[in-house]
Amino acid sequence: MIGKIGYLDLHSHILPGIDDGSVDWDMSARMIQAEYRQGVRTIVATPHNYQGKGQQDNERVRELCKKADILAGKIDRSFHVIPGNEVLYREGIPREIEEGHILTLGDSPYLLIEFIPNEGYRRIRQGLRELVEYGFCPVVAHMERVGALFGQEERIDELIDMGCYMQVNCHSLMGGLFDRRTARLKKFIESGRIHFLGSDCHNMTERPPIMLDCIRKLYKKLPKECVDRLVNDNQEQFLQKKYI
């Protein structure tokens, strides 16, 4: 089931002591090992980036990431950790990127953008449009949490047509038969509205890496070609820094 390049985890909090994710290197090492067991071969480390956090933090993110990448390389030479940020949306993101205060995903045009759950659609659309106009590929982090999008297929389509991408958390896809959120997300995957999975792992207890558990479940419940597109085609495009 694991593709030739393994899986991509586009959203993780595996770097120690920098946000509400891993607390120390011991936990980070265990999370990296768990990601490997879950079939992941590229982890994008995406610590939270809020307004007011400066350049210094991202220099640290890059340093921590290099160390995490060395740990991953000791497990398997083809296993990597690359730097990124989960950027809470605010105005002026392009300038902050230029000034080095915000990291794109693996230094590609992709950018992981988080919205507060009750953010209004007008602001979401305007903000994302600006990022696309600047040449970025915004990926909406855990889109299932954004109230203005989750129940609104036509809005999701509008953003995708504009040049945006949608990421879903693995945990949100693990609900049972009567879980309405999981059911809706599966429909979105079937209709090609979801582009990336992310573990959004924060630790090894409440929010561990569960990529393979999630993908296995999707293959059981959805047409193979839909899951292939989600976990193979899109991630390959990303890793080659191409547009989907």
Ligand SMILES: [Fe+2]
């Ligand atoms: Fe996150």
